[in-house]
Amino acid sequence: MSITRRLFLKRTGLSALSLGFTPFFIKRALADAVSTPRRKVFVLIIQRGAMDGLSMLAPIAEPYYYSARSSIALPRTGDSPVIPIDSHFALHPEMKALRPLWDEGSLAFVHQVGSPNPSRSHFDAQDFFETGTPGEKNTQDGFLNRALLEMAPLQKPLRAVAMQAGMPRVLQGRFPAISMDSLKDYNLHAGGSQKEFQNFSDMYQQAVDQVFRGVGKEVFESLKTVDGVREANSAPEKDSLYPKAQIGRRLHEIAALIKSDVGLEVAVTDMGGWDTHINQGNGKGQLADRLRELSEAIAAFKKDLGAKYGDVCLMTVTEFGRTVKENGTRGTDHGHGSVMMIAGGEVRGKRILGNWKTLKPENLFEGRDLPVTTDSRDVLAEILQRQLGVRDLTNIFPGFGVDPKRFVDVFRA
Amino acid sequence: MFFAAIFLLLSSPSFAGQAPLTLTQKASHLYDRLTYGARPGDIEKLVSQGEAGIARWISAQLHPESIPDAGLDEKLALLKAPLMSPEQLLAAFPRAELVAEKMGIKKEDFNKNEDLKKKIRQQIGEEHLPEEIVREMTAQRLIRAVESRRQLQEVLVDFWLNHFNIDITKGQERWLLPQFERDAVRKHLFGKFSDLLSATAHSPAMLFYLDNQASHAGGINENYARELLELHTLGVDGGYTQADVTQLARILTGWSIEDPRKGAEASDAFKFREHAHDRGEKTFLGQRFEQGHGQDEGERALEMIENHPATARFISTKLARYFVSDQPPKKLVDRMAKKFTDTHGDLRAVYQVLFNSPEFWSRSAYHSKIKKPVQFVVSSIRALGGEMDVKSEIPRHLAEMGEDLYKCPPPTGYKDQAEVWVNPGALVSRLNFSSRLALNRVEGVYIQLPHLSSVPNHSKQLVRLVSEKLIHDRLSASSEKVVFREFEDEHRVMADGEIRPFSLSKAAGLILASPEFQRR
Numbered sequence: 018m019s020i021t022r023r024l025f026l027k028r029t030g031l032s033a034l035s036l037g038f039t040p041f042f043i044k045r046a047l048a049d050a051v052s053t054p055r056r057k058v059f060v061l062i063i064q065r066g067a068m069d070g071l072s073m074l075a076p077i078a079e080p081y082y083y084s085a086r087s088s089i090a091l092p093r094t095g096d097s098p099v100i101p102i103d104s105h106f107a108l109h110p111e112m113k114a115l116r117p118l119w120d121e122g123s124l125a126f127v128h129q130v131g132s133p134n135p136s137r138s139h140f141d142a143q144d145f146f147e148t149g150t151p152g153e154k155n156t157q158d159g160f161l162n163r164a165l166l167e168m169a170p171l172q173k174p175l176r177a178v179a180m181q182a183g184m185p186r187v188l189q190g191r192f193p194a195i196s197m198d199s200l201k202d203y204n205l206h207a208g209g210s211q212k213e214f215q216n217f218s219d220m221y222q223q224a225v226d227q228v229f230r231g232v233g234k235e236v237f238e239s240l241k242t243v244d245g246v247r248e249a250n251s252a253p254e255k256d257s258l259y260p261k262a263q264i265g266r267r268l269h270e271i272a273a274l275i276k277s278d279v280g281l282e283v284a285v286t287d288m289g290g291w292d293t294h295i296n297q298g299n300g301k302g303q304l305a306d307r308l309r310e311l312s313e314a315i316a317a318f319k320k321d322l323g324a325k326y327g328d329v330c331l332m333t334v335t336e337f338g339r340t341v342k343e344n345g346t347r348g349t350d351h352g353h354g355s356v357m358m359i360a361g362g363e364v365r366g367k368r369i370l371g372n373w374k375t376l377k378p379e380n381l382f383e384g385r386d387l388p389v390t391t392d393s394r395d396v397l398a399e400i401l402q403r404q405l406g407v408r409d410l411t412n413i414f415p416g417f418g419v420d421p422k423r424f425v426d427v428f429r430a
Numbered sequence: 431m432f433f434a435a436i437f438l439l440l441s442s443p444s445f446a447g448q449a450p451l452t453l454t455q456k457a458s459h460l461y462d463r464l465t466y467g468a469r470p471g472d473i474e475k476l477v478s479q480g481e482a483g484i485a486r487w488i489s490a491q492l493h494p495e496s497i498p499d500a501g502l503d504e505k506l507a508l509l510k511a512p513l514m515s516p517e518q519l520l521a522a523f524p525r526a527e528l529v530a531e532k533m534g535i536k537k538e539d540f541n542k543n544e545d546l547k548k549k550i551r552q553q554i555g556e557e558h559l560p561e562e563i564v565r566e567m568t569a570q571r572l573i574r575a576v577e578s579r580r581q582l583q584e585v586l587v588d589f590w591l592n593h594f595n596i597d598i599t600k601g602q603e604r605w606l607l608p609q610f611e612r613d614a615v616r617k618h619l620f621g622k623f624s625d626l627l628s629a630t631a632h633s634p635a636m637l638f639y640l641d642n643q644a645s646h647a648g649g650i651n652e653n654y655a656r657e658l659l660e661l662h663t664l665g666v667d668g669g670y671t672q673a674d675v676t677q678l679a680r681i682l683t684g685w686s687i688e689d690p691r692k693g694a695e696a697s698d699a700f701k702f703r704e705h706a707h708d709r710g711e712k713t714f715l716g717q718r719f720e721q722g723h724g725q726d727e728g729e730r731a732l733e734m735i736e737n738h739p740a741t742a743r744f745i746s747t748k749l750a751r752y753f754v755s756d757q758p759p760k761k762l763v764d765r766m767a768k769k770f771t772d773t774h775g776d777l778r779a780v781y782q783v784l785f786n787s788p789e790f791w792s793r794s795a796y797h798s799k800i801k802k803p804v805q806f807v808v809s810s811i812r813a814l815g816g817e818m819d820v821k822s823e824i825p826r827h828l829a830e831m832g833e834d835l836y837k838c839p840p841p842t843g844y845k846d847q848a849e850v851w852v853n854p855g856a857l858v859s860r861l862n863f864s865s866r867l868a869l870n871r872v873e874g875v876y877i878q879l880p881h882l883s884s885v886p887n888h889s890k891q892l893v894r895l896v897s898e899k900l901i902h903d904r905l906s907a908s909s910e911k912v913v914f915r916e917f918e919d920e921h922r923v924m925a926d927g928e929i930r931p932f933s934l935s936k937a938a939g940l941i942l943a944s945p946e947f948q949r950r
Contacts (some may be wrong), residue, residue, distance in 0.1 A: 066840065137656065137675075138666045140842050157849075182832035184853035197855035202830055205858055207865030207939070212916075217861050220912045220944060228800070228852055229945035236854045289839045294641040294653040345649015346641060351656065383672065 056171065057328045057404050058275055060284045061161070062264070062311070063185065064335040065143060066292035069349050070356035070387060071341065072304055073112070074126050074369065078105045081376040085342040089297050089349070097300035106369055110300045111309035114316035115360075122366040123319075123326075127396055127425060129354040129371050131337055131389040135382075137351035139292070142336035147187035149394065149414045158190030160397070160413050161283055165192040167407045173280020174239040180267045180286040188285055193235045200247045200270045205240055214240075246277040259317040262310035264288045268318040275325055282405060291335060295348040315360060327362030330404045330427075332396075338387045341376060352386030357396060361404075363428050370396075370425040391425060392417075399424040448793040453477055456484055458902050459796055462950035463753050464491055464785070465581035467809025470880065473902055488785050491582035492620065492778055499579050506573065508820050511566035512608050516634065516699055519605045523560045526550045563604045567611070568825045568835050573818045575808045586619045587611070588804065589752050594630045594662060595843035596639045598836040603639060607836065610635035623745060623775030624736040627662065631732055632700040634687035640841060643686040645679060647708035655679035657841045659735065665747075668740035674715055680708045681719060681731050742770035746780065748846075753784055754795050756847050762789040797904075797949045800848040803831035805950060806860060810867055810942045813900045814877035822874025830859045852948075861943045868939035869932075879934050889917045896934065897941050909944040913937050 075091045076082050077099060083090045091099045091109060099107035102119055106128075118124035134151035136142045145151040149160030165177050177194035179185050188194040197203035208214035221233020250273040259265035267286045274281045290307045297304045311333070319326050338355030360366070371391040374380040382388040398419045401407040410419040451459060457476040461468035476483055490496050506512070511519060530540040530550050540546060551559060575584050591611060598607050614629035614636075630636045637643045640654035655678040660666045684707030688699040702725040712719040712727075715734060719727050735741055746766035750758035766783050773779045784790060801809065807827060811818070818824070828835055832851070838844050866872050868879075880899035893914045897905040905913070916936055941947065 135672075136666075137672065138660050139840055140660070141666055179853075182830065182855065183850055189849055195855070196853040197858075198830055198832070203855055203858055205861060207862045207943075213865075216912050216916055216940060217943065220909050220940065221857075223908045224945040225906045225908055226945040226949070228848065229857075229948060232852050232854060232857055233945070236857050239854065240858070292653075292840070294651050295644060344651050345646050346644040346651045348641070348651065350652040 056280070056282055057330070057406075058282055058284065059400060059404050060268075060271060060329060060331040061187070061286075062331070062333045063143070063147075063187070063285065063287040064291050064311075064333055065139070065287050065289050066335075067139065067142075067337050067339055067351060068291040068335040068355055069293060069297065069304060069339040070128065070335075070354065071338070072109055072297070072299075073308065073356045073358075074128055075099060075107050075109070076105055076373070076376060077101065077107045079376050081341075085376070087343065088347045089299050089343045092300050095300070097305075099300070103369070105373075109305065109308050111305040112312040114309070114312040115358075118316065118319060118360055119367055123362060123364050124358065124360045124366045125364055125368045125370055125427065127357040127359065127370045127391055128373055129388055129390040130357050130393050130396065131354045131391075133389065133392055135353065137337060137353075139336060139351075144186060146334065146336055146393065147185060149397075150416070159185070159187035161187045161285065162190030162192045162194060163413050164401050164405060164407050165194070165283060166190075167409060167413065168282065168405055171280055171282075174242050175274060175279040175281055177283040178271070178274060178281060178285075180271055180284060185285055185287060188283070193231075194283075195235060195239050197243070199266065200243060200250070200273065203240070203243050204247070208240075242279050246273055246279060249273075249277060258321055260310050260313040262314065264310055265314040265317065268314045269321065272318055272321045275322060275329065293339070293348050294344065294350060295346040297343070297348045315358075319360065330359065330361035330364060330400055332360075332400065333358040334393060340385050341381055341387055342385065353382040354387035354389040357393065359396070359400075359427055363404075365426060365429045370427070392423075394419075395423045396425055396427065399427050403428050451791060451793060451796060453481065453484075454903065455796060456791065459791070460484065460487065462797070463790075463799075464488070464585060466575045466584065466805060467812045467950070468902070469812045470815045470899060491580070492781060492785075494580035494583040494620070497579050502574065502578050505577070505820070506570055509566045509570050511563045512570045512612065514608060516605045516609055519563060519608065523558055523563050523605070524554060525560065526554060529554060560604050563608065564598055564836060565821075565825075567598070567608060569818075569820045569822070571835060572808070572822065572824055573820070575804070576811050576816060576818045583616075583619060587616060589749070590615050590619060590626070592838075592843040592846075593748065594636065595838050595841055596635055596836075597839045599839075600639060603635060606633075606635035606638060609633070618777075620778045620781075621776075623741075623770070623777055624733070626777070627736050628729075628732060630662070631658070631685070631728075634699045637685060637687050637700070642682055645683050645685075646703070646706035647680075647683050647710075650676070650679040650683060650708075652676060652679045654685075655682055658682075661841055661843075663735040663744065664738055664740040665744035668738070668744060670715060673713075677712045677714045677719075678731055680710070680712050681714060682728050683708045684725070685728055736775060737771075739767070739771065742767040742775075746770055749780065749784060750789075752846055754787075754790050755798055759789040762787050797946075799950050800851050801948055801950050802844070802846070802851055803828050803833035803856070803860075804835065806831070806948060807863065809950070810864060810947075811875055811877065813942065813947075814867065814879065814938065816867075816875050816877040819874035819876070823872060824875065827859065827863050827872075831856045831863075860948065864943035865936075865939040868935045868942060870935070879931065879938060890914055893917055893937065896937050900938060900941050901944075901947055904946040905941060905944060906946055909941075909946060913940045913944075916940060 072091065077093060093099055097110040099110055100113060100116060101107040115124060132142065132145055132151045134145050136145065147159050148156035150156040175195060177188055177192060179188050179194060179196040181196065182198040184194065184196040205214065205217065208217050218237040221229055222237060224230040224233060259269045271284045271286065288311060293304050296302065315331065322329060334357050335355050337351065337353055339349035339352040344350050374388055374390055378384060380388060394414050394417055398410050398414060401410060401413060407413065454473065454477050457473045461472055476487060514522065526547060527537060527540055531537065578584050594615065596603060596607060596610060598604050610633050614633045618626035618629055637654065640657055641651045642654035645651035652675055656675045659668065659670050659675065664670055684703040686701050686703045686706065688701045704724060707724055709722055711721040714731055743763065746763045747758050750763050750766060754762065766780050769783045770780050789795065807824060825835060833844055867875065867877060870877055880896060893910055917933060
C-alpha cells in the first residue's frame with residue numbers, strides 16, 4: 018500500500034473515530050475531569066542507540082563480568098562504587114537517585130529482555146520494537162497506537178502524546194496521537210487572534226489534502242487544551258526538581274499533562290546517547306552521565322507527580338543490548354539482550370524480573386551478547402492489559418500469541 | 431483481459447489513465463524536485479523556453495560548473511570556517527581545554543570549574559568559539575540552498591550528507607566536518623559512487639564519528655564496519671552476516687586519523703596505522719583475504735562493496751525515494767540499478783535515468799512528496815524572493831520542526847518519508863514560521879512581497895494573483911477561500927489605491943502555511 022493511501026486511510030479512520038468530538042477548551046476539559054472515571058497512564062521512554070544493560074544492572078557476583086570488561090566493569094569500591102541491591106546485582110553508581118524507589122518497592126527491572134529477532138541494526142531493531150512485529154518490515158503503525166484503538170473511548174484531545182520533535186513509529190497509526198517538542202513550542206503564536214486561529218483551523222480542517230486534514234484536526238482540537246496546561250504549569254519552582262538534561266524537561270512536561278487531567282493515558286519520549294562504542298566509561302564517564310540524567314529525571318518525575326504516581330506506570334526500553342565483552346576501544350558493540358526499568362505506584366517492585374542466565378560463553382547469544390530470556394512483548398502485553406485495560410491483544414502483537422502464563426507479574430495483585 | 435488490465439494498473443500505478451503534466455506543471459515539478467523551490471519568475475521563464483528549454487535546464491543543473499554563481503561567492507566569502515582544514519580550524523577556533531592547558535591549568539581542574547570555563551571562553555571570544563564553526567557551516571548550507579543557482583548541486587548535498595550522516599556535536603567532529611562536506615561530499619556529487627565512498631572511508635570525520643580510528647588488531651570496534659555495509663552500501667537486507675561485519679572490522683583495523691589536536695602537518699589527515707592492523711587471514715562476503723596484507727585489503731573490500739548489486743539497488747532506491755516517491759517504483763529502481771552497474775557507479779548517469787524516466791514525470795508523482803522541514807523553510811524563503819544573512823534564526827526553526835542541520839545524532843540520518851514529518855508539533859511550527867516570514871520578522875532573512883503592478887478590484891482576483899505569483903497553480907479552492915476571507919475582512923486598500931502591505935503579508939503567510947505548499 019502506498020504511503021499516501023495509507024495516510025489517507027489513517028485519516029479517514031480517524032475522522033470516523035472522532036465524529037463525536039467537540040472543540041476542547043480548557044475549562045471544559047477541567048470540568049470533564051470531575052466526571053471522568055480514573056484513568057491510568059503508561060509512560061514509555063525509548064533509549065535510542067542500544068543501552069548497555071550490564072552497566073545499568075551489573076551481575077557483581079559473577080567473575081566473568083569482570084574478566085570480560087577489564088576497563089568498563091563498574092567498580093565495587095573507590096570513589097563511586099556500585100549500589101548493590103541484592104546479593105547478585107548492583108545498580109550503576111550514578112543511578113543513586115532511584116535507590117529510594119527501589120527501597121520503597123515501586124521500581125523493578127527486567128534483565129536479559131529484548132527481541133527474538135537477532136538484528137543488530139539500530140534502524141531495524143527500533144522499528145521492530147515500535148511496530149510490535151519483530152522481523153516484519155511491512156507493519157507501518159505502532160503497537161501503542163493500535164492499543165489506543167482497542168482502549169475504551171474517552172472524549173479527550175490529549176490521550177496519547179509523544180513529547181519529542183516528530184512522531185515516533187510506536188505512536189504512528191490511525192489513532193490521533195499528538196506530538197510536540199515541548200509545551201512551549203506547541204503554541205500557535207501566529208494564531209494569536211481568534212480570526213487568525215480560525216483561518217488556520219479552517220484551512221486545515223477543510224483541506225482537500227486528506228493527510229493534512231487529519232493532522233490539522235488533531236492540532237486544532239488540542240492547541241487550546243495545551244495552552245491551558247502551559248498556563249497552569251508556568252510556576253518556575255518545579256524546574257529545580259528536574260535535571261537540566263532534555264529528558265528532565267520532557268518528563269517535567271509529561272507530568273504537567275498528567276496532573277492537568279486532560280485525559281493523558283499514553284506518553285512516549287526518547288533519549289539518545291547510548292551507542293557507546295568507544296570510551297564508555299565505568300562508574301564515571303559518558304554512559305554514567307546518561308544514566309544519571311535518566312535516573313534523576315525519573316526520580317523528579319515521581320516526586321512531582323505526588324499522589325498521581327499511583328496511577329502511573331513508567332517503562333524504559335532500548336532496541337537491543339551490547340556485547341558482553343568490551344571491545345578494543347573501551348566500549349561495547351551492538352549486541353542482543355538488555356534491561357528494562359519499570360516504575361509506578363502499582364508496580365510490584367524491588368525485584369529483578371526475568372530468567373537470568375549466568376554469564377559464561379556458552380550462555381551468550383551467538384557466543385558474544387547478553388541473551389534474551391524474556392520477550393519484551395510479554396512485559397508490554399501485561400502492562401497493556403493491566404495498566405491500560407486492553408483486553409484483546411491479538412492485533413497489538415499479531416502472530417505472537419500472548420499468554421498470561423509468560424507474564425512476569427509486573428503489578429501487585 | 432480483465433486481469434491483465436488490473437495487473438497493469440497495479441504494476442504501473444504511475445501512469446495508468448493519467449493525463450501527462452502540462453508544460454507549466456513540468457516546470458513547476460522540476461523546481462519542486464531538483465531545486466529548493468521556485469523563486470519569483472523562475473517558472474514563467476522556463477515555460478517560455480518550451481520542452482527544449484526543460485531539457486537544457488536539466489542538463490545545465492547536471493553540470494553545475496556551467497552555471498555562473500559569482501554573486502553567491504561574495505557572500506560566502508564572509509564565512510571562513512567552511513574553507514578551512516582541520517588544522518586551520520583548530521587554530522582559529524581553539525578548544526577551551528587546550529587554551530586552559532597552555533595557561534598552566536590542569537584538565538581536571540578545568541573540567542570541574544564552571545566559572546573557569548566561562549572565563550576562558552570569554553577570553554577566547556565569541557567569534558572564535560568552536561560553536562562558531564557549526565553556525566558558519568549551517569549558514570553556508572542555508573545561503574547556498576536559498577540563493578545558489580546551482581540548485582541541483584545543493585539538493586544533492588542534502589541527499590548525500592544525510593546518506594553519509596555525521597553528527598557535528600560529537601567530540602571533535604566540528605573541526606573535521608567542514609573538510610568532509612567540502613572534499614569528500616561536494617567534490618563527488620556528480621562523479622563515481624566509488625570515489626564518493628572512498629573519500630568518506632578515508633575521511634577523518636567519518637572514521638572518528640563511527641569510531642574506527644582506535645579499532646586495532648585483537649581489539650576491534652565494529653561500528654564503522656557495520657554502518658558501512660548497512661547504511662552506506664549494501665543496505666540492511668543486502669545479504670551480509672554478523673560474521674561479515676566482524677571480518678570487515680578486522681580488515682579495516684588501522685584505518686585511522688592524524689589527531690588534528692596534535693598539530694599534524696599533513697593536509698590529508700587519514701592515517702593507516704600499520705601496527706594496529708590485523709594481518710591475519712579473513713573471509714569477507716565469501717571471499718578469502720590472504721594473511722599478511724595491509725591497507726590494500728581495506729581498499730579491496732571497498733571495491734567489492736561499491737560494485738555489489740545490492741549497493742546499486744540500495745542507492746537507486748534511496749535516490750528514487752528522494753526524487754520521485756515515498757514508494758519508489760520498482761521498475762525505475764531496476765533501470766537505475768542497471769545503469770549504476772553498467773557504468774560502475776557513474777552517479778550523473780544514474781541521475782539522468784531518474785530525471786528522464788516516465789515515473790519521475792508521472793502525474794502521480796506530482797506534488798506527492800511532503801516537504802522536509804529544510805525544504806519547506808527554504809522554499810518559503812525562495813517563493814518570497816528572499817535572501818539570507820550569514821546570521822539567522824533559521825537553524826532554530828529547523829530544530830523545532832525536527833530537522834536540526836548537521837545534528838542528527840544516529841548514523842542513520844533523517845528518514846525521507848512523509849509520516850516522519852507530518853505530525854501535530856511540526857505543523858504548528860510550520861504555521862508559526864510562515865506567518866513570521868511573510869511579516870518579515872524572521873531574523874537574518876529578507877523577503878520581498880510580490881509586486882503587483884495593477885491591482886485588481888476584486889478580492890478573489892487579487893488572491894489568485896498573489897497565490898499565482900507565490901506558488902503557481904497550487905492553492906486549493908478551499909484554501910483560497912480562507913485567504914480570500916482574510917482579504918475581505920481587512921481594510922486592504924490604502925487611500926492611494928495600493929494594497930496595504932500588512933494585508934499582503936497576511937495573505938502571503940496563509941498561502942505559505944497552506945496544506946498545498948507543504949508538498950512538492
